[in-house]
């Protein structure tokens with residue numbers, strides 16, 4: 001892993017740095033580039049614009065690693081409010097939600113996370129949309145896949161996320177290829193014992209693309225990597241997959257022109273839109289992905305402090 005990336009991900013866990021970044025005036029501008037806003041209404045406004053431009057959306061209410069059941073419940077209620085609003089605005093057919101189990105109490109117990117995720121899935125079904133379970137660090141993978149399997153008994157279209165940096169993921173892709181699966185490279189600092197590094201992550205991504213496209217499920221290719229986007233397009237043609245039988249996904253604020261280009265070509269493009277006040281961990285992962293963003297941010301922080 002790039003040393004700067006490890007440093008930023010380590011800094012993400014440091015309380016003093018968290019306070020400095022969260023209160024620095026410059027943070028607002030950087031945050032706004034990647035996060036829709038703090039309120040449900042901000043999320044709805046951004047969703048409306050993206051849908052009007054021909055893109056689909058998945059919304060993430062920010063907040064992870066909750067330490068008590070009350071916070072987990074607050075996060076569930078935020079999703080219920082969001083789903084109601086999507087339904088009321090007629091946006092549910094084009095906008096689903098992404099959920100992190102750690103925000104629903106996974107650290108307090110898998111049963112609590114399952115019960116809370118079930119509340120979100122039930123509400124999503126009523127509103128005419130779906131849920132995808134984000135994948136977090138590798139210590140949670142087995143637990144997240146167990147919860148996914150339980151949820152799919154009642155809500156079979158619940159989406160999974162698999163990370164190509166994990167050595168195990170090719171096998172997971174083969175097992176889940178008949179279902180809705182988002183494929184990502186992976187955003188957490190992981191040890192070599194479980195994860196590939198550098199170019200190996202990309203090679204693994206391509207193996208997983210093939211595994212998912214040969215299945216009869218609905219793969220969701222989440223990457224901004226121009227080379228991987230080209231390879232997905234070529235592989236989709238090879239497997240005779242028509243647009244709409246798979247989709248591309250990218251993050252809000254990243255490679256917008258490419259998102260529009262793919263949508264113009266008739267591809268389904270879904271934008272991952274985070275919102276809410278707990279934006280710190282999310283922002284740190286985005287900065288860790290791109291040293292250029294970090295240098296700009298660090299300079300601005302120093303000049304303001």
Ligand SMILES: Cc1cc2nc3c(=O)[nH]c(=O)nc-3n(C[C@H](O)[C@H](O)[C@H](O)COP(=O)(O)OP(=O)(O)OC[C@H]3O[C@@H](n4cnc5c(N)ncnc54)[C@H](O)[C@@H]3O)c2cc1C
Pocket residue numbers: 133134135136161163184185186187188222223224225226249250251254255271272286287289290293
């Ligand atoms: C829709 C979506 C959902 C995701 N869900 C998860 C999840 O559940 N679990 C998880 O671990 N990870 C998730 N991720 C993050 C993912 O794992 C990667 O960390 C992230 O997508 C960066 O990898 P990349 O494939 O874009 O390739 P990279 O190699 O990081 O980037 C390739 C190129 O894309 C551009 N680019 C990438 N990032 C940025 C940026 N921040 N700003 C500007 N340009 C950029 C640059 O041109 C770069 O050269 C998700 C990503 C997306 C798009």
